[in-house]
Amino acid sequence: MDNIMLLILGMATVTYVPRLAPFFLIGSNKLPKKVGAFLKCIPVAAIGALIIPGVFNAVPDEPLAVVCGMGFAALIGIWRGGIIIPVIGSVATTYLVLLLLA
Amino acid sequence: MVNNDVKDALKGGFPIFIGYVPPAIAFGILAKSCDITLLESFLFSAVVFAGASQFIALNLLMTGMGPGGIILTTLLVNFRHFLMSAYLSTQIREMAKRYIFLIAFGVTDEVFSVLSFSKRKLTKAFVFILQLSAYSGWVSGTIAGYVLGGFLPEILTKSMGIALYSLLLAILLPELKTSAKAVCLVIASGILNTILIKLDLLPDGWNIIVCILVIAFAGSFFISPEPKALKQKKQGEKMHG
Structure with missing residues (x-):
C-alpha cells in the first residue's frame, strides 16, 4: 500500500460521501415547501453554470467551431428535440468546421 | 417496459x-x-x-x-x-x-x-x-x-x-422552450459563474456551488415553482373568473 493507493482511497471517500449523504439526510422526510422549491431550482441553476462560460472554450481557440457546433445542437434541439442527434450532429459540425479551417 | x-x-x-x-x-x-x-x-x-x-x-x-x-x-x-x-x-x-x-x-x-x-x-x-x-x-x-x-x-x-x-x-432546451423562469435562471447562473471565475476568489469547484446556492435560492424566492396540474387548475379558474 503505497502513497498513490492511499491517495486514491482518500479521494474516493471524500467524493463518494457527499454524493451519498443527501440520500440519507433527505430520504423520505417531508420537506418544508421552501426547501422543496429550492431543491427544484437546483438542476437549472447547476446546468447554467456548467455550460457558461465553459462552452466558450469547449474547443480551445476555435470560437467559430464552437458557435457552429452549438448552433446546430440548438437548431435541431428546438426543431425536433431529442439528445442523440443534437449531440452527434454538433460533434460532426464542429469536425467539419475544424477540417475546413485547417 | x-x-x-x-x-x-x-x-x-x-x-x-x-x-x-x-x-x-x-x-x-x-x-x-x-x-x-x-x-x-x-x-x-x-x-x-x-x-x-x-x-x-x-x-x-x-x-x-x-x-x-x-x-x-x-x-x-x-x-x-x-x-x-x-x-x-x-x-x-x-x-x-x-x-x-x-x-x-x-x-x-x-x-x-x-x-x-x-x-x-x-x-x-x-x-x-x-x-x-x-x-x-x-x-x-x-x-x-x-x-x-x-x-x-x-x-x-x-x-x-x-x-x-x-x-x-x-x-435543457425543452425546459427553456416552456419556461421563461428557466431561461432567466440559466442565464443568471451563467453570468454569476463567469463573474466568479473572473474574480478568482474561491477555491476550485466552489464557484459553481455558490452559483447553485444563490440562483436556486433566488428561483425559489421570486417565483415559486408549481406542479403543472396546479398551474393548469389556476389558469382554468382565471379564465372562468
Missing part, C-alpha cells in the same frame, strides 16, 4: 459516453507521463470516478503536494455533487434503500443533468444503464489513453470536446 428503460437510458448514456472518452484518454496519457502505473490510473477512474478532480490531483502530485492536501482539494472540488444528490434524492424516493449506494456512486454532473430533466420515471434499470454508459466511457477511455496514447485524430478529439456542452443544451 424493460426495453424502454434500456432504450431511453442509452439515448442519454451514449452522448455522455462520447463526451467522457476524450478527457478520459487525456487523463490516461497524463497519468502515464506522471509515472503512475496502469493499475493506479485504472483505479483513479474506476474508484474515484470524478473527472476534473482527477486532473487536479495529478497536477498537485507533480507539485509535490502530499495526499492530505490533495484529498482536501478533492473534497472541495467535488462537493457540488452534494447538492445534485440532494435534488436526486427527492426524485427517486420510492427506490429501495440498497440501490442508493450504487446510484450515489455514479452521480456526476452529466448523469445528474440527464436524470433531472428526464420526463420519464426514474426506474433502477434506467438509472443504472445511464450511469454504466458514463462509467464505461470514463474507465475505458482512461485505459485506452494510457496504453495507446493519443490514438484518435486530433481534430476528432477536439470536436468531441463539444459533446458534453451540446448534451447539456439538448437536455
Whole structure:
C-alpha cells in the first residue's frame, strides 16, 4: 500500500460521501415547501453554470467551431428535440468546421 | 417496459459516453507521463470516478503536494455533487434503500443533468444503464489513453470536446422552450459563474456551488415553482373568473 493507493482511497471517500449523504439526510422526510422549491431550482441553476462560460472554450481557440457546433445542437434541439442527434450532429459540425479551417 | 428503460437510458448514456472518452484518454496519457502505473490510473477512474478532480490531483502530485492536501482539494472540488444528490434524492424516493449506494456512486454532473430533466420515471434499470454508459466511457477511455496514447485524430478529439456542452443544451432546451423562469435562471447562473471565475476568489469547484446556492435560492424566492396540474387548475379558474 503505497502513497498513490492511499491517495486514491482518500479521494474516493471524500467524493463518494457527499454524493451519498443527501440520500440519507433527505430520504423520505417531508420537506418544508421552501426547501422543496429550492431543491427544484437546483438542476437549472447547476446546468447554467456548467455550460457558461465553459462552452466558450469547449474547443480551445476555435470560437467559430464552437458557435457552429452549438448552433446546430440548438437548431435541431428546438426543431425536433431529442439528445442523440443534437449531440452527434454538433460533434460532426464542429469536425467539419475544424477540417475546413485547417 | 424493460426495453424502454434500456432504450431511453442509452439515448442519454451514449452522448455522455462520447463526451467522457476524450478527457478520459487525456487523463490516461497524463497519468502515464506522471509515472503512475496502469493499475493506479485504472483505479483513479474506476474508484474515484470524478473527472476534473482527477486532473487536479495529478497536477498537485507533480507539485509535490502530499495526499492530505490533495484529498482536501478533492473534497472541495467535488462537493457540488452534494447538492445534485440532494435534488436526486427527492426524485427517486420510492427506490429501495440498497440501490442508493450504487446510484450515489455514479452521480456526476452529466448523469445528474440527464436524470433531472428526464420526463420519464426514474426506474433502477434506467438509472443504472445511464450511469454504466458514463462509467464505461470514463474507465475505458482512461485505459485506452494510457496504453495507446493519443490514438484518435486530433481534430476528432477536439470536436468531441463539444459533446458534453451540446448534451447539456439538448437536455435543457425543452425546459427553456416552456419556461421563461428557466431561461432567466440559466442565464443568471451563467453570468454569476463567469463573474466568479473572473474574480478568482474561491477555491476550485466552489464557484459553481455558490452559483447553485444563490440562483436556486433566488428561483425559489421570486417565483415559486408549481406542479403543472396546479398551474393548469389556476389558469382554468382565471379564465372562468
